[in-house]
Amino acid sequence: MKQNITNVAKLLDRSLLRYVGSGILTTACCSLGTIALYEYNLLQDPAYSNIVATLAVQPLAYILHARFTFSRKLDTVKSLSRFAMFASVALVIGFLCVRIAHKSEISFVWGLVVGWFLIPVISYLVMKLWVFSSERGRDTLSIR
Numbered sequence: 001m002k003q004n005i006t007n008v009a010k011l012l013d014r015s016l017l018r019y020v021g022s023g024i025l026t027t028a029c030c031s032l033g034t035i036a037l038y039e040y041n042l043l044q045d046p047a048y049s050n051i052v053a054t055l056a057v058q059p060l061a062y063i064l065h066a067r068f069t070f071s072r073k074l075d076t077v078k079s080l081s082r083f084a085m086f087a088s089v090a091l092v093i094g095f096l097c098v099r100i101a102h103k104s105e106i107s108f109v110w111g112l113v114v115g116w117f118l119i120p121v122i123s124y125l126v127m128k129l130w131v132f133s134s135e136r137g138r139d140t141l142s143i144r
Contacts, residue, residue, distance in 0.1 A: 015069055015128065022064040023120050030057045031112050034098070038108070046108035047099040054091050061087070070132035082131040090119050 033053030038046040062083050066072045072079060094115045101111030 016124065018069040019065070019120075019124050019127075022061070022069050023123075026057050026061040026064065027116055027120070029060065030054050030094075031116075033057065034112060035109070046102050046111075047095050050094050050098045050112070051091060054087075054094055058084075058087050065127060066132060070127065072132045079132055083127070086123070086126050086131055090123055093119055093122075 030050070030053045033056060034046060034050045037043045037049035037052055043049040043052065062080065063074065065083070066074050066076075066079060074080075094112075097115040097118065098108050098111035101114070102108040
């Protein structure tokens with residue numbers, strides 16, 4: 001039990017604070033992009049607007065999280081491919097949040113708001129433990 005508490009404390013290091021800063025910036029860009037694409041009738045469906053905005057923000061998100069949040073090199077194919085895989089999952093979660101809100105005849109912005117809380121919690125843990133893992137040569141979330 002004590003070891004588990006120590007492990008959780010290690011997770012909540014400075015990278016969490018840097019993650020919050022990076023996350024606020026990328027989430028704001030994505031949300032504003034989604035709203036702009038939909039409100040200016042560039043795309044007729046807010047869920048698809050969210051997909052386009054999310055894809056547009058991913059290069060910024062990768063650079064911020066790799067260099068600033070987790071202090072890693074950008075040229076690691078392993079972390080880039082892991083980031084792309086997880087970003088795809090986050091993309092689907094965001095799409096579903098916006099789609100469900102819009103189809104429920106409530107403002108699609110509520111779907112964005114749900115995504116603001118749901119995606120970052122999952123994302124931080126996956127990026128910390130798997131995408132930008134600090135252990136050399138080991139996958140901390142690998143199935144054995």
